[in-house]
Amino acid sequence: MNNKPMVKKNPVLWWKIGLCALGVLLIAGAVIYALVGRNGTNKGTSANASATSAAAANNTQKTPGIGELNWAKDISKNYANSNFVFVILPGNADSTKTVDQTVTGAIEKMKLDGAVADVLTLSPQDPELQITADRLKITKLPAVLLLAAAGSSAIIDGNITETRLLQTYLTLQKTCAPGAGPGCCPK
Numbered sequence: 001m002n003n004k005p006m007v008k009k010n011p012v013l014w015w016k017i018g019l020c021a022l023g024v025l026l027i028a029g030a031v032i033y034a035l036v037g038r039n040g041t042n043k044g045t046s047a048n049a050s051a052t053s054a055a056a057a058n059n060t061q062k063t064p065g066i067g068e069l070n071w072a073k074d075i076s077k078n079y080a081n082s083n084f085v086f087v088i089l090p091g092n093a094d095s096t097k098t099v100d101q102t103v104t105g106a107i108e109k110m111k112l113d114g115a116v117a118d119v120l121t122l123s124p125q126d127p128e129l130q131i132t133a134d135r136l137k138i139t140k141l142p143a144v145l146l147l148a149a150a151g152s153s154a155i156i157d158g159n160i161t162e163t164r165l166l167q168t169y170l171t172l173q174k175t176c177a178p179g180a181g182p183g184c185c186p187k
Contacts, residue, residue, distance in 0.1 A: 069128045069131065069132060070128060071087070071120065071122060071126070071128055071132075075087075075120065075147065078120075079118050079120070081116060082116050082117060082118045082149065083115045083116045083117060083148065083149050084110065084115055084116075084117040084118075084146060084147065084148055084149070084169060084172070085117065085118050085119070085120055085146075085147045086103045086106075086107070086117065086118070086119045086120070086144055086145075086146055086147075086165075087120045087121075087122065087144065087145040087146075087147060088100060088103060088119065088120070088121040088122065088142060088143075088144055089122055089129060089132060089133060089138060089141055089142060089143045089144070089145065090121060090122060090123075090124045090129070090141065090142050091140075091141035091142035091143075095141075095142050096121070096124075096142050099142045099144065099160050100119070100121065102160055102161065102162050102165065103119055103144060103165060104119070105162045106162045106165035106166050106169065107119065109162070109166060110166070110169055115169070115173070117169075132145075136155060138155060138157055139157075140157050140158055141157075142157075142160065143155060143156065143157035143160075144156040144157070144160055144165065146165070146168050146169065146172060148172040148173075150172075152172050153172070154168045154171065154172055156168055
């Protein structure tokens, strides 16, 4: 005689165990995807406006390593009443003139939104121009550095258009926190 108890293998029970294990794996995968997806960055660019806006959002950053430069120190004194400051890093004379006109047009539209914005154009002979470009990893001049009173900034280089400047302004405006600076979030 065999003293082992008889165990029936119930196929429904094994299916339930398998489905529970699969559910746990799916939930764990979704949690990991959500955590990684929020911390990841999109590096794609495209010609359409939404992709340009996303690229502007990805360029938004705290400005590293330029605080000790003379032009950066002067911004807080000379532009204390501004919500945004466009810093033009010049290229050749013609391209810098075009960028200056583009920035002026963007500022006029920003003023309609209640923002106070100013322009600072670095001198092509200023040795800090190259230091700034190197530290911010800007390889193509002219470029525009948009600084917000709240401390966030964005770099616009390459094809600098009024649309790109305004999209970057709107992106930085969204990153402002009320009370972060004088009039940071215009109404």
